[in-house]
Amino acid sequence: MPYVIALWHQKGGVAKTTTALSLAASLAERGQATLLIDLDPQGNLTSGLGCDPARMRGSVADVLLGNDRLVTVSRPTDVSGLDLVPSNADMLTLPRWLHLREKYEPLLRDSLARPELQRYAFVLLDCPPLVGPLTITALTAADLALIPTQCEYFSVQVLNNSLELIRLVRGRTNPELAYRILVTLFDGRGLLHGRVLAHLQQHFAPALFQTVIGVDSKLRESQLAGRPITVHAHSSRAAQQYRQLAEELLTYAQRP
Amino acid sequence: MPYVIALWHQKGGVAKTTTALSLAASLAERGQATLLIDLDPQGNLTSGLGCDPARMRGSVADVLLGNDRLVTVSRPTDVSGLDLVPSNADMLTLPRWLHLREKYEPLLRDSLARPELQRYAFVLLDCPPLVGPLTITALTAADLALIPTQCEYFSVQVLNNSLELIRLVRGRTNPELAYRILVTLFDGRGLLHGRVLAHLQQHFAPALFQTVIGVDSKLRESQLAGRPITVHAHSSRAAQQYRQLAEELLTYAQRP
Ligand SMILES: Nc1ncnc2c1ncn2[C@@H]1O[C@H](COP(=O)(O)OP(=O)(O)OP(=O)(O)O)[C@@H](O)[C@H]1O
Ligand SMILES: Nc1ncnc2c1ncn2[C@@H]1O[C@H](COP(=O)(O)OP(=O)(O)OP(=O)(O)O)[C@@H](O)[C@H]1O
Ligand SMILES: [Mg+2]
Ligand SMILES: [Mg+2]
Helix, strand or coil, X not given: XXXXXXXXXXXXXXXXXXXXXXXXXXXXXXXXXXXXXXXXXXXXXXXXXXXXXXXXXXXXXXXXXXXXXXXXXXXXXXXXXXXXXXXCCHHHHHHHHHHHCCCCCCHHHHHHCCHHHCCCCEEEEECCCCCCHHHHHHHHHCCEEEEXXXXXXXXXXXXXXXXHHHHXXXXXXXXXXXXXXXXXXXXXXXXXXHHHXXXXXXXXXXXEEEEEEECCHHHHHHHHXXXXXXXXXXXXXXXXXXXXXXXXXXXXXXCC | CCEEEEECCCCCXXXXXXXXXXXXXXXXHCCCCEEEEECCCXXXXXXXXXXXXXXXXCCHHHHHCCCCCHHHHCEECCCCCEEEECCCCHHHHHHHHHHHCCCCCCHHHHHHCCHHHCCCCXXXXXXXXXXXXXXXXXXXXCCEEEEEECCCXXXXXXXXXXXXXXXXXXXXXXXXXXXXXXXXXXXXXXCHXXXXXXXXXHHHHHXXXXXXXXXXXXXXXXXXXXXXXXXXXXXXXXXXXXXXXXXXXXXXXXXX
């Protein structure tokens, strides 16, 4: 069974998509076959890999509605060892249908348990910034909720809501769900980020990744170019930091 | 009737809440009585004014469910001329109830038309980063959708979705709805933001505010302090820029 990671934080703009893209590419680079699934109707993960969400025929919506399998809607990317299940316009109305279905929560976990998915070492799920059926089905399928957060008041303020949903899912559909917090968009120039980081280290120490991802404009450029940072700017600081995160994650998940 | 502005962009983290706070405080400073309504279950607008969403008794949820009026759930802030309708935990389950009601869209517009609300010159609505009933009721009530956007690929990519929802609401429940785009978090140091700004000026020129809000760490500090930027750092660059935006808006809305 692949190790499943859900990128989740209710706060918007904390680098959930950027982390899904960069971490998946770093894992693929180390020979760990990885599948990315875009669960966000915005489709940033899809466009960050150079695909146009408006032109994607299949998406995870087809799978959760029972019309298709993950293996048929997934597609290879320019990065060897990295495949993508894109997002498209169907993702917008999907939550309403899921709400109506009895017990929709395990649908994604069940699709990931199918034999043809076992060739992946990792599956990364990019969630939208909201508490809803798409996020709940992702957290039900996940081994780990990876919570990217900025060192800013609004992101930390909302952290409790994001952890609350994890506790809720743990209590109902996924008792094994673990979580880890990753500091992103860190800007060492001012004092504020350092102070908030110290606060996070004090209150969340065991759950905090050692790796901190700094602000790096090469990441923005790589998204415009539709390529992950490890390909677009191979030796940039951000690429090195996300490789370090991949290393830390492999140790945490006790994978070779 | 107050002039109603909805802060809306489906992209997360583009400074919707920061703009609602800073623009409202700048309008109040000029003697324009302003009401802020927090429509986001995250409650960042509420905490940015120093209140704890977990301890707020009333919210807009009570009003939209028909249990209370806006005037009873609103509360004064430390800024004279600026009142707040806070967010609380009830906001999380509200969308599900609204979905079940026939014709929920005009509920907020009807509450804003009540006589006791006519003393406000402006009402600002802070929306969550998702297409759902809370955003639709806000856009139905609004004269103007103010779309903050970063000069980054993901924000611009999602802009079409945000504009699509505006067109949809215009076609159904609010034919008069206008929109204007505001560039936020602008970082003049690199080349990327300048290039994307030129792209926005080319494709969205008539809808773009002249004012551009630059990155300013004083804004982050002001949120930690629970005070708007015009109070926390009166003569900072961000405070000046948001005052300039208030000026531009007053001309656009043809208000004295
Ligand atoms: N380390 C970084 N350095 C510079 N820019 C970054 C970094 N990480 C992310 N960004 C930029 O910040 C913005 C927000 O990141 P991203 O879209 O990945 O966040 P998100 O949490 O997925 O947002 P949403 O909540 O809308 O899904 C993007 O424009 C991205 O390019
Ligand atoms: N001009 C600026 N300079 C520096 N930091 C800023 C600026 N504007 C906003 N920020 C910071 O960027 C982060 C995102 O802003 P904000 O939370 O207002 O965006 P949002 O669009 O409301 O997010 P969400 O989609 O989660 O509701 C916050 O931590 C805020 O403090
Ligand atoms: Mg995202
Ligand atoms: Mg906000």
